Amino acid sequence: MAWSKKILRVNLTEGKVSSEPLNMEWAQQYLGQRGLATRYLVEEMDPKADALGPDNKLIMATGPLTGTMASTGGRYSVICKSPLTGAVACSNSGGFIGAEMKNAGWDMVIFEGKSPSPVYLHIQNDNAELMSADEVWGKSVWETDEILHKKHQDPQIRIACVGRAAEAGCLYSAIVNDLHRAAGRSGVGTVMASKNLKAVVIRGTQGVGNVKDPKRFMQETAAQKQVLAENAVTGQGLPAFGTQVLMNVINEVGAMPTRNMQEVQFEGAHKISAEAMAEPRKSDGKPNLTTNAACFGCTIACGRISTVDKGHFSVENKPQYWGNSGGLEYEAAWALGSDTGVDDLDALTYANFLCNEDGMDPISFGATLAAAMELYEDGVITKEQTGGLELKFGSAEALTAAAEMVAKGEGFGKELGLGSKRLCEKYGCPELSMTVKGQEFPAYDPRGIQGMGLTYATSNRGACHLRSYTVSSEILGIPEKTDPLSTEGKPSLVKAFQDATAAVDSSGLCVFTTFAWTLENIAPQLDAACDGEWTPEKLVEIGERVWNLERDFNNKAGLTAADDTLPKRLLEEPANTGPAEGKVSGVPEMMPIYYQERGWKADGTLTDETRSRLGLPA
Amino acid sequence: MLKSLTIDPGKCTGCLQCEMACSYENEGVFNPSKSRIKIFTFHEEGRFVPYTCTQCDEAWCMHACPVDAIVINAETGSKDVKADVCVGCKVCTIACPFGTVNYNADTGKVVKCDLCGGDPQCAEACPTGAITYLDANATGLDRMRAWAEKTDNAART
Numbered sequence: 001m002a003w004s005k006k007i008l009r010v011n012l013t014e015g016k017v018s019s020e021p022l023n024m025e026w027a028q029q030y031l032g033q034r035g036l037a038t039r040y041l042v043e044e045m046d047p048k049a050d051a052l053g054p055d056n057k058l059i060m061a062t063g064p065l066t067g068t069m070a071s072t073g074g075r076y077s078v079i080c081k082s083p084l085t086g087a088v089a090c091s092n093s094g095g096f097i098g099a100e101m102k103n104a105g106w107d108m109v110i111f112e113g114k115s116p117s118p119v120y121l122h123i124q125n126d127n128a129e130l131m132s133a134d135e136v137w138g139k140s141v142w143e144t145d146e147i148l149h150k151k152h153q154d155p156q157i158r159i160a161c162v163g164r165a166a167e168a169g170c171l172y173s174a175i176v177n178d179l180h181r182a183a184g185r186s187g188v189g190t191v192m193a194s195k196n197l198k199a200v201v202i203r204g205t206q207g208v209g210n211v212k213d214p215k216r217f218m219q220e221t222a223a224q225k226q227v228l229a230e231n232a233v234t235g236q237g238l239p240a241f242g243t244q245v246l247m248n249v250i251n252e253v254g255a256m257p258t259r260n261m262q263e264v265q266f267e268g269a270h271k272i273s274a275e276a277m278a279e280p281r282k283s284d285g286k287p288n289l290t291t292n293a294a295c296f297g298c299t300i301a302c303g304r305i306s307t308v309d310k311g312h313f314s315v316e317n318k319p320q321y322w323g324n325s326g327g328l329e330y331e332a333a334w335a336l337g338s339d340t341g342v343d344d345l346d347a348l349t350y351a352n353f354l355c356n357e358d359g360m361d362p363i364s365f366g367a368t369l370a371a372a373m374e375l376y377e378d379g380v381i382t383k384e385q386t387g388g389l390e391l392k393f394g395s396a397e398a399l400t401a402a403a404e405m406v407a408k409g410e411g412f413g414k415e416l417g418l419g420s421k422r423l424c425e426k427y428g429c430p431e432l433s434m435t436v437k438g439q440e441f442p443a444y445d446p447r448g449i450q451g452m453g454l455t456y457a458t459s460n461r462g463a464c465h466l467r468s469y470t471v472s473s474e475i476l477g478i479p480e481k482t483d484p485l486s487t488e489g490k491p492s493l494v495k496a497f498q499d500a501t502a503a504v505d506s507s508g509l510c511v512f513t514t515f516a517w518t519l520e521n522i523a524p525q526l527d528a529a530c531d532g533e534w535t536p537e538k539l540v541e542i543g544e545r546v547w548n549l550e551r552d553f554n555n556k557a558g559l560t561a562a563d564d565t566l567p568k569r570l571l572e573e574p575a576n577t578g579p580a581e582g583k584v585s586g587v588p589e590m591m592p593i594y595y596q597e598r599g600w601k602a603d604g605t606l607t608d609e610t611r612s613r614l615g616l617p618a
Numbered sequence: 619m620l621k622s623l624t625i626d627p628g629k630c631t632g633c634l635q636c637e638m639a640c641s642y643e644n645e646g647v648f649n650p651s652k653s654r655i656k657i658f659t660f661h662e663e664g665r666f667v668p669y670t671c672t673q674c675d676e677a678w679c680m681h682a683c684p685v686d687a688i689v690i691n692a693e694t695g696s697k698d699v700k701a702d703v704c705v706g707c708k709v710c711t712i713a714c715p716f717g718t719v720n721y722n723a724d725t726g727k728v729v730k731c732d733l734c735g736g737d738p739q740c741a742e743a744c745p746t747g748a749i750t751y752l753d754a755n756a757t758g759l760d761r762m763r764a765w766a767e768k769t770d771n772a773a774r775t
Binding site: 067068069071096099103156179204205206207208209214218225229239290291292293294295296297298299301303305306307323324325 | 631632633634635638639641642645646647648649650651652661662663664665666743745746
């Protein structure tokens with residue numbers, strides 16, 4: 001139980017919606033959300049299909065614990081083929097819309113085909129219908145949210161939608177829900193817009209009731225909430241400082257990618273850190289950070305609610321940006337700040353607002369801008385290409401102007417919207433693109449944290465920290481400390497993190513719980529809620545199955561072992577300061593061991609033994 | 619000792635654990651839409667405010683009810699709806715100045731907070747202490763203590 005056992009299928013080409021039962025045999029093998037939706041994707045689409053064509057599918061999926069009292073049980077994921085990477089895309093979001101979908105009685109919504117004209121999906125419990133999106137097409141996420149709330153005259157509906165960036169073809173467009181939570185990476189928003197689907201509007205009042213053993217579930221979830229409350233990271237660090245708690249820490253260990261990863265420490269880190277966000281500013285005595293905020297059911301509450309200084313150049317005479325909205329998280333602060341060399345906290349916060357307002361992944365945007373800045377400083381591109389914009393590292397004006405241009409798909413913003421790989425290739429410098437499989441790096445330099453290099457190189461959705469966050473072990477010592485500068489044992493560490501994370505991402509819970517929880521804490525909650533027996537061992541097996549299923553999709557889509565690598569800079573140019581000085585990434589020496597531990601052939605494909613052991617489709 | 623729900627919006631993160639606990643206790647499902655306590659988000663201001671029945675002594679809802687379906691719980695002081703007596707006329711929902719009595723279309727009765735019979739599950743579930751269940755005669759004690767700590771003693775030199 002805990003699943004709604006119902007899928008909503010939306011054929012956009014024909015404008016039809018239908019209900020079908022969830023495949024419960026698959027639910028036992030793939031759990032839900034990331035895993036289960038990927039199983040549907042693999043079954044239903046050709047991995048070689050054009051990511052922006054009608055044959056791509058877009059699946060919005062909840063997990064069995066989504067909508068329950070388990071802490072952080074509000075997650076949902078978007079699964080499709082990515083236009084940025086050509087690999088499988090799977091982006092996870094919090095906020096409230098996942099729980100609303102579950103409350104409306106649906107585990108998943110599968111979108112297929114392409115609508116002849118802009119539409120949005122309106123779900124009210126069992127009833128779902130496609131409606132004309134004429135009045136919101138061309139509008140930002142924030143405008144769309146306001147217009148649809150007014151139109152439906154219900155303040156309690158939840159909305160996920162794409163902004164103008166996605167409509168303009170920006171390849172790293174996000175699907176934003178609840179104004180500032182996002183299924184952010186790999187261009188899932190671009191796929192949504194390519195289907196002429198603007199928004200999903202949900203109101204669910206049925207509740208989530210069918211847990212297997214309610215009494216035990218309440219006891220288990222209460223006990224595990226206590227574990228989160230008592231842990232230093234989830235009980236104190238994240239609520240007080242958010243993920244930004246990492247800014248100074250990662251800078252200290254010399255793993256803070258700076259100026260398009262030319263350096264590994266940022267001299268301005270302290271000006272854009274969590275500590276800086278809490279500092280009262282001179283103009284009005286208020287700090288950047290107003291309060292922390294929780295997603296549905298989350299007892300950690302790491303979210304940031306912030307304001308930009310009204311007197312800052314970026315928002316002068318723009319009162320629409322004077323209120324509170326989603327503030328900087330570490331990844332955004334790094335990409336918009338350290339990677340571009342900008343240390344102006346208000347400029348970063350404003351650029352982050354724009355990323356939410358028009359649905360752009362701030363990591364890919366910031367990293368692409370950083371690559372463009374290097375091209376500019378090298379003289380490869382000039383004001384002629386940028387439309388007069390001086391793209392110098394450290395320029396807050398360049399950052400805010402570029403964000404505005406990408407958000408609206410205007411001028412040079414159109415090129416920045418294609419991502420760092422395509423931009424650098426276009427100007428003949430592919431080596432300056434800090435990407436894996438076409439997706440931009442997040443905020444940990446693989447020269448200073450060796451496990452993260454292997455994490456990026458093998459991530460099924462291109463460079464990503466959330467697929468195996470070995471920072472936990474290598475820097476924070478969770479669950480046990482390993483040496484960040486050593487490659488020893490990292491292949492098995494990465495594999496273990498990848499498998500465990502894939503299981504968490506399939507459950508409806510947030511991966512941030514794993515600073516305090518292991519699968520030993522998660523399994524009993526699932527076991528009390530779901531039909532069948534759920535042990536930590538079974539979850540590891542599910543995680544491994546999900547990982548290999550994603551890999552198999554990518555192999556069939558045409559990716560190969562040659563794509564499991566890092567840019568030359570990280571393999572050949574040593575870190576120039578800090579504890580990692582003199583180090584390059586040891587990915588090449590780790591990869592063969594990793595393949596072996598995965599049960600893959602030297603060419604990165606699955607052996608028959610691995611396929612049959614995990615029960616994967618042919 | 620009479621106790622009452624005490625709400626400190628400054629501590630609320632908007633997680634809705636209280637709404638789930640309330641709906642689970644009263645309806646047997648996790649269903650915020652059926653919760654008797656609601657969290658309101660004031661997005662522009664960055665504020666989350668829990669709101670529910672304050673159990674008025676001279677309860678408008680109770681006085682307005684034409685069939686005496688709302689009665690005082692002698693033990694907790696809560697004003698409870700007797701579902702078997704309620705006729706679903708909704709006059710109490712009009713009478714309540716705060717909007718905390720609401721009609722449930724599924725059952726044809728009104729619902730309101732009954733303090734879970736003296737063990738309010740919202741307070742139990744709240745992870746931040748934004749909702750607590752305290753001595754009704756001294757709900758301001760913590761706030762007094764906080765201000766007392768800040769109060770300067772000019773004579774003490």
